[in-house]
Amino acid sequence: MANSPQAPGGMSRRAFFKGTGAAAAAVGGIAVDAPEALAQEKVDAVAIGPGPVKIELTVNGTPITASVEPRVTLLDALRNYMDVTGCKRVCDRGTCGACTVMLDGKTVYACSMLALEARGKEIKTAESLYQNGKLDPIPAAFVKYDAQQCGFCTPGFVVSMRAAFDKNPNATPAEVEEALSGNICRCGTYTQMRDAIVSLCQAKKEAK
Amino acid sequence: MAATWPETRRLLGKETPRLDGPVKSTGRAKYTLDINRPKMLHGVILRSPHAHASIKAIDTAAAEKMPGVKGVLVMTPVGREVFYAGDEIVALAAETEEQAQDAMRAIKIDFEILPFFVDELDSMKAKVRTVGGKGDSNLTKPQTYEKGNVEDAYKTSDAVVENSYGASTICHQCLEPHGVIAEWDADGNLTVFASTQAVYGISTQLATKFDMPATKVKVITQHMGGGYGSKFNAGPEGEVAVSLAKMTGRPVKMMLDRYDEITVGGNRPSAFGKVKIAGKKDGTITAFEVSSFGTPGFKGGATVNFGLLPYVYLDAIENIKREHTVVFTNGGPARAMRAPGHPQNCILTEFAVEELSGKLGIDPLIIRRKNLPPNLDPEKQEKKDRNDWLTRRNTIYNQQLDIITRMCGWKEKWHQPGKGPKKGPWLHGVGMALHTWGGYAAGGDPNECTVRIAANGSVTAESSTQDLGTGQRGVTAIIVAEILGLNIEDITIRIGESNLGKSSGSGGSTTCPSQAPAALRGAVGAKEDLFKRVAPKLKVDPAKLELGIGKVIDTESKKEWTWKEFCARLGMEEAKSVGDWSLAMANDDKIPKLSSGQVGGVQVAEVWVDVETGVVKNTEFWAIQDCGLLINKLACESQVTGGVIMGVNYALFEERIMDRHTGRQTNGDMEFYKLGGIEDMPKINVYMQDMPERGVIGIGEPPTISTAAAIGNAIYNAIAVRVPVMPFTPDRVLEALAKKGAKG
Numbered sequence: 035m036a037n038s039p040q041a042p043g044g045m046s047r048r049a050f051f052k053g054t055g056a057a058a059a060a061v062g063g064i065a066v067d068a069p070e071a072l073a074q075e076k077v078d079a080v081a082i083g084p085g086p087v088k089i090e091l092t093v094n095g096t097p098i099t100a101s102v103e104p105r106v107t108l109l110d111a112l113r114n115y116m117d118v119t120g121c122k123r124v125c126d127r128g129t130c131g132a133c134t135v136m137l138d139g140k141t142v143y144a145c146s147m148l149a150l151e152a153r154g155k156e157i158k159t160a161e162s163l164y165q166n167g168k169l170d171p172i173p174a175a176f177v178k179y180d181a182q183q184c185g186f187c188t189p190g191f192v193v194s195m196r197a198a199f200d201k202n203p204n205a206t207p208a209e210v211e212e213a214l215s216g217n218i219c220r221c222g223t224y225t226q227m228r229d230a231i232v233s234l235c236q237a238k239k240e241a242k
Numbered sequence: 243m244a245a246t247w248p249e250t251r252r253l254l255g256k257e258t259p260r261l262d263g264p265v266k267s268t269g270r271a272k273y274t275l276d277i278n279r280p281k282m283l284h285g286v287i288l289r290s291p292h293a294h295a296s297i298k299a300i301d302t303a304a305a306e307k308m309p310g311v312k313g314v315l316v317m318t319p320v321g322r323e324v325f326y327a328g329d330e331i332v333a334l335a336a337e338t339e340e341q342a343q344d345a346m347r348a349i350k351i352d353f354e355i356l357p358f359f360v361d362e363l364d365s366m367k368a369k370v371r372t373v374g375g376k377g378d379s380n381l382t383k384p385q386t387y388e389k390g391n392v393e394d395a396y397k398t399s400d401a402v403v404e405n406s407y408g409a410s411t412i413c414h415q416c417l418e419p420h421g422v423i424a425e426w427d428a429d430g431n432l433t434v435f436a437s438t439q440a441v442y443g444i445s446t447q448l449a450t451k452f453d454m455p456a457t458k459v460k461v462i463t464q465h466m467g468g469g470y471g472s473k474f475n476a477g478p479e480g481e482v483a484v485s486l487a488k489m490t491g492r493p494v495k496m497m498l499d500r501y502d503e504i505t506v507g508g509n510r511p512s513a514f515g516k517v518k519i520a521g522k523k524d525g526t527i528t529a530f531e532v533s534s535f536g537t538p539g540f541k542g543g544a545t546v547n548f549g550l551l552p553y554v555y556l557d558a559i560e561n562i563k564r565e566h567t568v569v570f571t572n573g574g575p576a577r578a579m580r581a582p583g584h585p586q587n588c589i590l591t592e593f594a595v596e597e598l599s600g601k602l603g604i605d606p607l608i609i610r611r612k613n614l615p616p617n618l619d620p621e622k623q624e625k626k627d628r629n630d631w632l633t634r635r636n637t638i639y640n641q642q643l644d645i646i647t648r649m650c651g652w653k654e655k656w657h658q659p660g661k662g663p664k665k666g667p668w669l670h671g672v673g674m675a676l677h678t679w680g681g682y683a684a685g686g687d688p689n690e691c692t693v694r695i696a697a698n699g700s701v702t703a704e705s706s707t708q709d710l711g712t713g714q715r716g717v718t719a720i721i722v723a724e725i726l727g728l729n730i731e732d733i734t735i736r737i738g739e740s741n742l743g744k745s746s747g748s749g750g751s752t753t754c755p756s757q758a759p760a761a762l763r764g765a766v767g768a769k770e771d772l773f774k775r776v777a778p779k780l781k782v783d784p785a786k787l788e789l790g791i792g793k794v795i796d797t798e799s800k801k802e803w804t805w806k807e808f809c810a811r812l813g814m815e816e817a818k819s820v821g822d823w824s825l826a827m828a829n830d831d832k833i834p835k836l837s838s839g840q841v842g843g844v845q846v847a848e849v850w851v852d853v854e855t856g857v858v859k860n861t862e863f864w865a866i867q868d869c870g871l872l873i874n875k876l877a878c879e880s881q882v883t884g885g886v887i888m889g890v891n892y893a894l895f896e897e898r899i900m901d902r903h904t905g906r907q908t909n910g911d912m913e914f915y916k917l918g919g920i921e922d923m924p925k926i927n928v929y930m931q932d933m934p935e936r937g938v939i940g941i942g943e944p945p946t947i948s949t950a951a952a953i954g955n956a957i958y959n960a961i962a963v964r965v966p967v968m969p970f971t972p973d974r975v976l977e978a979l980a981k982k983g984a985k986g
Binding site: 103105106110113114117119120121122123124125126127129130132159160161163164169170173176177178180182183184185186187188189192211212214215216217218219220221222223224225226227228 | 259260262263264266267268269270271272273275276278284338339340415416417418465466467468470499500710711712713876877879880883884885886887888891911912913917919920921923926
């Protein structure tokens with residue numbers, strides 16, 4: 035599979051088609067294990083659109099359905115069609131990180147992938163970091179150290195930082211900062227974010 | 243009611259996390275952009291792709307027939323001109339955003355393209371007016387000012403320096419774009435969710451525009467994703483959304499997309515100036531002359547703060563000559579941006595001051611101390627206030643210079659320009675700059691804050707003011723809790739709705755010095771009202787009642803009630819007071835002074851400059867800020883570090899780049915319009931100079947003023963040549979180094 039073409043989001047085409055099982059089944063179930071690239075292209079071409087199609091996304095553990103045109107990004111589907119607005123639309127071109135969500139545990143810019151591509155994936159937004167009246171330690175540190183002002187970029191930063199610690203619980207402050215290099219804050223809350231990062235890294239150390 | 247700030251402070255001045263932090267950081271806070279209303283339509287605006295054109299024909303027929311389209315409105319009719327690429331032409335609303343965008347592309351406009359200029363120098367040379375109005379040029383009549391005689395001073399000075407400096411236009415780049423959701427109900431009430439820093443102001447603006455009773459307009463802004471001075475009115479996008487909502491009978495969401503936000507949503511005007519400065523060996527500045535210009539786009543006003551040039555040192559310099567010309571260009575109109583005119587003033591002044599010290603061969607600290615504005619005699623002041631900044635400014639600046647030079651180790655760090663430490667191609671430099679700002683309460687009608695105490699002991703503070711990310715909710719809660727002997731979380735804060743009393747727009751750092759005294763007066767008034775209502779029921783003298791922490795004490799009988807027990811005696815009543823505050827009240831000798839104004843600050847930057855690549859790294863930064871009475875130390879420091887970071891962006895990264903051939907902005911995005919990330923930022927050290935005797939002063943703006951000038955001076959200190967124009971990008975640094983090399 036090393037040479038198989040990659041769909042956006044780091045999936046192989048094969049995995050991608052498995053994810054779009056509903057569309058594949060609609061044309062006779064030939065696609066999923068078909069070895070020929072040609073057969074796959076054919077499935078791709080007749081699958082869906084251009085009008086609205088019904089999709090189901092799993093957002094923070096809850097399945098949500100909506101009718102969206104295939105051109106609709108994951109970000110717009112979440113915000114405009116599912117009322118999940120923790121991910122913000124800012125640059126809308128994969129630069130600022132305000133729309134960062136986790137897709138099966140990996141961070142993606144929700145503005146830079148189609149909603150269809152996210153079917154069958156576990157989507158997590160910043161809202162998932164508040165459960166049963168309790169803040170996850172990452173947003174809790176943002177609050178404690180005042181690492182937010184207008185707060186519009188903050189959910190994106192929080193998701194990026196959560197993912198960085200999930201990937202490496204022993205991350206150093208420099209490594210966490212690097213993980214945030216795809217996020218931009220306009221109010222200038224980086225100083226307080228550093229305070230939050232240092233305290234979180236320290237807490238991990240002490241917990242060991 | 244003679245409310246005063248408490249002498250002993252339990253909650254005031256401590257570090258309090260912002261109240262809306264938990265909802266904002268987990269994406270649960272609803273900003274205007276996040277609000278989806280039932281049956282809501284999505285609006286878009288078709289804008290001019292040309293920098294100057296006359297509209298010959300508009301054909302919306304095809305667009306009107308597109309799927310989902312519910313309403314189309316022409317904003318600039320046939321026969322009229324558009325003056326920049328981004329000027330509004332047609333607005334429409336459709337069921338989905340995708341349908342709205344499709345329909346917009348189906349509109350046909352015939353333009354007659356007219357001459358335009360987007361570059362200041364091109365526009366200055368032109369013999370034609372391209373921005374509307376009368377005349378045959380794009381220039382305003384220069385403002386001029388003269389004091390003493392600069393020519394005589396040059397002859398008798400030890401050193402004269404002449405150079406040109408400039409700051410490019412930058413964009414506000416608010417992360418939440420400008421825009422509204424407008425909704426009419428069957429009774430003719432208008433509700434507008436707006437991304438604004440003037441909730442109350444927009445409600446009166448829209449009531450006037452749509453000729454309706456002011457109380458039938460309700461503007462709501464619970465959370466706001468950045469304004470920085472650019473969001474004081476509903477804008478053409480807000481007004482057209484209200485019209486489209488009326489036309490279609492449906493709520494309409496009209497928010498700018500990113501390109502429009504950058505090109506239309508406001509900018510800080512450019513400023514370029516030729517400066518001549520002269521001084522003596524002891525550091526006295528003998529003369530300062532500046533001839534400057536800048537562009538606010540196709541309309542708008544000042545691009546520097548002319549009256550305050552030369553910045554900070556104005557009152558100490560005897561011979562001054564200045565001239566400033568506003569140059570209109572076919573670009574989006576400038577809007578107020580965090581301390582309008584001041585950063586530009588600071589650059590034009592501080593760059594020259596630094597170079598004069600270089601030519602005189604003295605430590606720039608000496609020249610700054612020597613030319614600070616003098617303290618003024620309190621007896622000669624209108625208000626005879628010994629705490630007034632004007633009577634102490636020399637003292638305060640000197641204290642600040644003492645503190646900051648100790649903090650940063652100036653003595654060890656500073657060196658003659660170009661003579662500092664080296665690490666391979668990296669040269670070290672430090673630089674300094676000073677600033678000043680008002681920060682008084684807002685003028686006009688008083689700001690209001692209503693404090694209500696219910697019979698179940700719950701306390702609510704209400705105001706139409708807004709929290710832009712400054713922590714305004716916390717400010718009010720801290721004050722009310724302090725006065726009533728309660729905890730901060732006991733206070734319910736309701737803000738951001740225009741029907742909650744009068745408030746002013748959040749500009750000029752006026753919000754805290756207007757709202758904090760109003761909250762204090764509201765809390766003290768509510769307490770008095772509570773005592774007055776309950777005392778007769780308990781058969782005690784209201785004048786003998788006192789508040790403890792969570793309790794009420796009768797000082798005569800020594801009897802105590804818990805807060806809840808005492809409030810329960812209200813029965814069916816409510817204790818309430820409307821607190822108010824304004825600039826006029828702050829200046830009224832009969833009212834205890836709760837706010838004042840005028841602050842100063844000093845900032846120092848440490849940089850390393852790579853002379854091979856031209857890259858500048860700002861490694862560490864120091865900022866000292868005087869701030870009157872601190873309400874929330876945590877939020878206050880955030881304002882300072884945030885201001886500094888905005889200044890670092892201004893100095894090193896940000897620039898609006900216009901294409902002279904098409905008249906359009908080439909970097910209307912976030913990829914090529916550069917803003918620094920966390921790894922680009924220096925370590926920032928902050929010192930808040932708390933002066934409670936002065937009352938509350940707003941400091942949202944001052945900390946961003948001198949940052950870029952300090953960084954520019956640090957670069958000069960590193961490489962011994964001025965990089966004249968901001969941002970100090972690698973190409974500009976290398977160009978300056980090449981010129982220096984050519985001169986030998």
